[in-house]
Amino acid sequence: MTSLVILSLSGALLLGITLWKRKSPAMLREIPAFTRLYRTLGLSVEDGTRLHVSLGSGSLLDTSGGSALAGLAMLRIIAERTSDSDKPVVASVGNPPFGLLMQDTLQAGYQAAGADELYIPTMGRVTGLTPFGYAAGAMHISKNEEVSANILVGHFSSEVALLAEASDRENEIMIGASDNLTGQAVLFASTQDALIGEELFAAGAYLNAGASHTASLTVQDILRWLVIAALLGGAFAKFAGII
Amino acid sequence: MRVLTTVIAIAAGALILAGYFFPALADVQTLLLNWAIILAGVVVLVGISNLISVHTDKISRREKGSAYSALLVIGLVATLSFGMILRPHHSTMKIVMNGIIIPAEASLMGVLTISLLYAAIRLLRRRADLMGIIFLSTAALLLLGSATLPLGDIPLIGTLLRPWVTQILALGGARGILIGVALGTLMTGLRVLFGADRPYGGN
Structure with missing residues (x-):
């Protein structure tokens, strides 16, 4: 019953704050990785170079899919903003259901930019079905397709080191975020601007994906304070012998 | 069409979620999850066809690295054909699995060790x-x-x-x-x- 209450409260807060955020502009703290991402988007269009967005090998049927869904929201904005570039964005993923969603998202981005005719279905690719197979395929894109920046947002484990290494060898910019602790540690060591923890889910808000994304951040903050209060309250109750 | 897909997605998601809290909806939840698993299995074939189309496209346009694409397509078609004809439990398939696919992944893991060590060495250059x-x-x-x-x-x-x-x-x-x-x-x-x-x- 507690989980139902938390879920209902989160849902109500998300709806309410989304409506409120539509009227007031968002105030977001600076995250260097997003500043770099914003700059990279503009540069890729000006230079006529390609962006490679990779969503990892998370599954749609378990919790690892959440990060890839957040990556899809970001991909939608990137596709829209770079649709007039000479080299269209290439996206890769290691899970077939996400491959379909990725192609749909890319197409939606092109439609939103009024460049539907420029959309090519092979821009969204399933590069492998196992984490290492997927990484090998994504490395191939990074090396052979005139990529200037790799943006990795999704579920990655240690295999992300292979992608980081390939990116570094080609002198490409790399921005990485994973929901997996191992992946985060590897990205921290291999990239200049890694996104840690829940920063991954802030991509949509920082790229102006809509009021619901900004509202999500506010609800996350509220829930985080509730978790902190519960932890401190629980510790105090235990210390006082109440529980 | 867009409205229909949205309605299906939201209804399916809401019913599956409700199944966790209301036991009366548990059967509907199981049914929808089974459908999702079957559909995910079918989508693997779509993913494989995507992989083949991307690489055959590269081969036909003689792009950089198209030799690797050819190798991938030949390997994929051969493994798939053998698997369908002989069945996955056949000894030949086990040889392919244990002799090629697992060692290839293991070698990537070996490369990964070096990559991680190299990343650790470069860490202070990147993040001083x-x-x-x-x-x-x-x-x-x-x-x-x-x-x-x-x-x-x-x-x-x-x-x-x-x-x-x-x-x-x-x-x-x-x-x-x-x-x-x-x-x-x-x-x-x-x-x-x-x-x-x-x-x-x-x-």
């Missing part, structure tokens, strides 16, 4: 700040504390510092990060459930 130094010195400390030596654990590092760092500092930090990730996943799921994010059915 306090966090970089803490990251690297913690890794070195934990490696020293875990090393098997003829004399046993290194005093203080192996017996006190390593357990303190792994079980208190690192565990606390990891839990904090995972709570943040869980909250982010919850919000992403709710956005999809409310139809605010629709990564399906076009624009």
Whole structure:
């Protein structure tokens, strides 16, 4: 019953704050990785170079899919903003259901930019079905397709080191975020601007994906304070012998 | 069509979620999850056809690295054909699996070890700040504390510092990060459930 209450409260807060955020502009703290991402988007269009967005090998049927869904929201904005570039964005993923969603998202981005005719279905690719197979395929894109920046947002484990290494060898910019602790540690060591923890889910808000994304951040903050209060309250109750 | 896909996605998501809280909906939840699993299986074939179309396209346009694409397509078609004719449990398929596919993945794991070591060496060049130094010195400390030596654990590092760092500092930090990730996943799921994010059915 507690989980139902938390879920209902989160849902109500998300709806309410989304409506409120539509009227007031968002105030977001600076995250260097997003500043770099914003700059990279503009540069890729000006230079006529390609962006490679990779969503990892998370599954749609378990919790690892959440990060890839957040990556899809970001991909939608990137596709829209770079649709007039000479080299269209290439996206890769290691899970077939996400491959379909990725192609749909890319197409939606092109439609939103009024460049539907420029959309090519092979821009969204399933590069492998196992984490290492997927990484090998994504490395191939990074090396052979005139990529200037790799943006990795999704579920990655240690295999992300292979992608980081390939990116570094080609002198490409790399921005990485994973929901997996191992992946985060590897990205921290291999990239200049890694996104840690829940920063991954802030991509949509920082790229102006809509009021619901900004509202999500506010609800996350509220829930985080509730978790902190519960932890401190629980510790105090235990210390006082109440529980 | 867009409205229909949105309605199907939201209704399916809401029913599956409700199944966790209301036992009366458990059967509907199981049915929908079984459908999802079957559809995910079919989508694997779509993913494979995507992989083939991308690489055959590269071969026909003689792009850079198209020899690797040819190798991939030949390997994929051969393995798929053999698997369908002989069945996955046939000894030949086991030889293909144990002799080619598993060693190829294992070799990538070997390359990964070198990549991780190289990343650790370059860390201070990339991040010459306090966090970089803490990251690297913690890794070195934990490696020293875990090393098997003829004399046993290194005093203080192996017996006190390593357990303190792994079980208190690192565990606390990891839990904090995972709570943040869980909250982010919850919000992403709710956005999809409310139809605010629709990564399906076009624009």
